Amino acid sequence: SLAGRTKKAFQTRFYDQQKGSYGDAGGNVLALKMGVPAHQYERVVEALRAGLIKSGGHLDTGIIGTRFFFEILAEHGLNQFAYEAINKRSEPGFGWWLELGSTTTRERWDEGGSYNHPMFGGGLVWFYRNLAGMQADPEEPGYRHLVFRPQPVEQMDWVSYMNQTPYGEGGIRWKNMRDVFSMEVTVPVSCRASVYVPTSDSSLVYEGKRRANEATDAGVEFVRMEEGYAVYEVKSGLYHFQVKPNPVPGARE
Numbered sequence: 001s002l003a004g005r006t007k008k009a010f011q012t013r014f015y016d017q018q019k020g021s022y023g024d025a026g027g028n029v030l031a032l033k034m035g036v037p038a039h040q041y042e043r044v045v046e047a048l049r050a051g052l053i054k055s056g057g058h059l060d061t062g063i064i065g066t067r068f069f070f071e072i073l074a075e076h077g078l079n080q081f082a083y084e085a086i087n088k089r090s091e092p093g094f095g096w097w098l099e100l101g102s103t104t105t106r107e108r109w110d111e112g113g114s115y116n117h118p119m120f121g122g123g124l125v126w127f128y129r130n131l132a133g134m135q136a137d138p139e140e141p142g143y144r145h146l147v148f149r150p151q152p153v154e155q156m157d158w159v160s161y162m163n164q165t166p167y168g169e170g171g172i173r174w175k176n177m178r179d180v181f182s183m184e185v186t187v188p189v190s191c192r193a194s195v196y197v198p199t200s201d202s203s204l205v206y207e208g209k210r211r212a213n214e215a216t217d218a219g220v221e222f223v224r225m226e227e228g229y230a231v232y233e234v235k236s237g238l239y240h241f242q243v244k245p246n247p248v249p250g251a252r253e
Contacts, residue, residue: 021047026065070126132161
């Protein structure tokens, strides 16, 4: 009840109907994290995108907004912006700290403040939840149900992430090659997973050497198409999904 009242108060106080925005410096990031009314959604996402362009693709957030910045971009069709922002080597950005010789998270983008200020971890969550695409289902805690939904970017040839869950090792490795996009997923013992394969045509998806839609005897079940992905349910084990030809832009050898 308190969360609902707080959310409504935030929307009433900070939404600018003329601009269609909750404001820069993390305002739109926090609004999208909490959820905005349906009639505001497209304008708020566009305001967030416009703000990124205005800032040259840099972070413009403080500590709270930065915690959710990369995930929110990825979840709302702006994953390329997230990749570009996390790779900036000029101020403000994590790469700027590297240029300054930092090996820890700082309190401020410049030379002031604490040099050991790691609260919320910055963009680390984005690496495994969005870029690699491995998430735990909160309805089935402890990785009993995993969700593999990679969000590849043009500049990367491959990404690999593994995690030691209570039931054994689970993880994903995807490759973005010229002729094929491949995903190798590991599902721990006694667990199951939903696998999102980037494609607009499920007939182009293979698991191993045969079409994934025909691999039901191997524990692969096609469920649906959803927002540019073919979704499959699988049991514990190691699976090799491929999409031929590669639907991901920017694929290289």
